[in-house]
Amino acid sequence: xxxIEQFINTQKTLGYKTGFKPKPLNKSYIxxxxxxxxxxxxxxxxxxxxxxxxxxxxxKAFYQEHFTLHxxxxxxxxxxxxxxxxxxxxxxxxxxxxxxISTSPFSLPVILISGHSMVGxxxxxxxxxxxxxxxxxxxxxxxxxxxxxxxxxxxxxxxYTHEIAHTQIESNPGITEDFHNKEVITIFLEKVNALELDxxxxxxxxxERIRYRDLLENIIIVxxxxxxxxxxxxxxxxxxxxxxxxxxxxxxxxxxxQQARKPKERSRILRDIQSxxxxxxxxxxxxxxxxxxxxxxxxxxxxxxxxxx
Numbered sequence: 001x002x003x004i005e006q007f008i009n010t011q012k013t014l015g016y017k018t019g020f021k022p023k024p025l026n027k028s029y030i031x032x033x034x035x036x037x038x039x040x041x042x043x044x045x046x047x048x049x050x051x052x053x054x055x056x057x058x059x060k061a062f063y064q065e066h067f068t069l070h071x072x073x074x075x076x077x078x079x080x081x082x083x084x085x086x087x088x089x090x091x092x093x094x095x096x097x098x099x100x101i102s103t104s105p106f107s108l109p110v111i112l113i114s115g116h117s118m119v120g121x122x123x124x125x126x127x128x129x130x131x132x133x134x135x136x137x138x139x140x141x142x143x144x145x146x147x148x149x150x151x152x153x154x155x156x157x158x159x160y161t162h163e164i165a166h167t168q169i170e171s172n173p174g175i176t177e178d179f180h181n182k183e184v185i186t187i188f189l190e191k192v193n194a195l196e197l198d199x200x201x202x203x204x205x206x207x208e209r210i211r212y213r214d215l216l217e218n219i220i221i222v223x224x225x226x227x228x229x230x231x232x233x234x235x236x237x238x239x240x241x242x243x244x245x246x247x248x249x250x251x252x253x254x255x256x257x258q259q260a261r262k263p264k265e266r267s268r269i270l271r272d273i274q275s276x277x278x279x280x281x282x283x284x285x286x287x288x289x290x291x292x293x294x295x296x297x298x299x300x301x302x303x304x305x306x307x308x309x
Contacts, residue, residue, distance in 0.1 A: 007235045013126050014141060015173025019180040022222055022241035028298040029219060029244070035303060036216035045117060045206050047153035052110065055148070058157035059164060060106060062193045066270050067277065069164070072171045073100040073142045074108055100142050105167040108146050110160075115149030118210050120159040122146045122166045141171050154197055155207055162190040168277040175276060176283040179238075183246035184253065184292075185273055185283060187211065191254045192270075208306050211247055218243045248297030249287060255302050256290055 008020050063069055076099065113119065123144040146163045148156055165186040169175055176182055194204040218240035225237040232240075253269070260266045272289065275281035287293075296302070 004234050007238075011179055013173075014124070014170060015175065015177075016179040016182070017174070017177045019178040019242070020238065022225065022237050023180065023245060025219065025223055025226065025244075026295070028295060030223070031300075032298050032303060033216055033219040033223075035307070036212050036219075039209060039213045039216065045151075045153055045155060045210075047117065047155060047203075047206065050152050050154060050156070052112070052148075052152060055152055055156045055160050056106065056110070058154070058197065059160040059193075062157070062161055062196065063164065067168075067274055069105060069168060070171070070277065071102045072105050072108075072167045073140050074103050075099060075142050075144045076101045100140075105143070105164050108143055108167070111145050111147045112150040112152075113147045116151045116210075117149050117153040117155040118159050118207065119149030120147060120163045122163045124167075124170060141173060143167055143171070154203055155194065157197060158190045158194040158203075158207060161193040162186045165189045169283070172279040174282075175279050178284060180242045180245040181249065181283045181287065182242055184249045184287065185276060187247060187250035188253050188257075189273070191250065192257065195258070211251075212307055215244060215247045218247075245294045248294040249292050250297075251302060251306060252292045252294075252297040252299075253287070253290060255305065256292070 011020070108122070123146075124141050125144070126141055146160070148159060148163075163186070169185060176185075191204060191207060194207045195201065197203050221232050221240040222237055222244065225232055257266050257269050260269075269290070272281060272286050276283055276286060
């Protein structure tokens with residue numbers, strides 16, 4: 001069971017300002033969930049296995065083609081392993097600098113964990129001065145490692161792309177203001193990479209099937225909670241609500257990208273994401289620019305284009 005107050009305070013430390021209550025499910029969400037019950041489980045993709053080196057190389061190629069990445073802070077002192085037990089820890093102020101190194105996000109250790117090729121997570125935290133009287137010190141987010149599901153396939157490249165995007169956004173706390181928008185850009189780039197890796201669209205179809213299946217499971221959790229179930233703790237429900245909103249917005253943004261008639265229209269979206277990476281544009285302003293909402297992500301015509309049963 002998570003400590004609710006600690007979880008929310010951690011998210012605020014990481015730069016999120018709003019979005020700490022589960023959002024209600026409107027009729028369109030429920031109708032979409034009914035459409036998703038026919039989807040298979042996410043335990044098999046039918047894709048060939050590939051080595052981790054190919055996953056890393058493929059992700060690097062994607063970013064070299066489209067973006068300029070900035071360095072991030074990486075934890076370098078293994079004596080501070082206890083930091084990874086939570087997202088915040090108190091240490092002496094002088095140790096904060098000595099415990100980290102500025103480096104490429106691709107320098108983060110990649111750890112393989114049990115799971116399919118769309119399982120991924122980046123571990124991060126904020127080193128906090130032990131002296132609570134210290135004021136006006138900007139405390140940067142520090143990254144520890146990236147975990148990927150050990151069933152490595154070409155889809156793992158898209159997953160690694162997703163996690164690298166987190167390092168670019170979350171190393172600038174406040175660039176995404178609403179916690180419910182945490183995964184929008186990362187899921188979007190995961191889909192763009194899947195499309196580029198396989199022009200036939202099959203890899204994208206598999207990734208979207210998995211994303212939609214996860215969406216269904218998250219809708220079920222939030223629906224149960226809002227109807228009085230005590231089977232799920234508040235933090236689990238809040239994260240499910242965030243994934244619902246982020247997934248639907250990512251679907252809408254990707255639909256705009258995929259349906260663009262001219263290459264320059266697609267390039268414009270990627271340039272705006274570069275501006276988010278560079279802390280020149282918030283995620284919320286980007287979504288407003290393209291009139292992206294979760295409700296539009298529930299549009300039946302969009303679902304038909306992207307959902308393979």
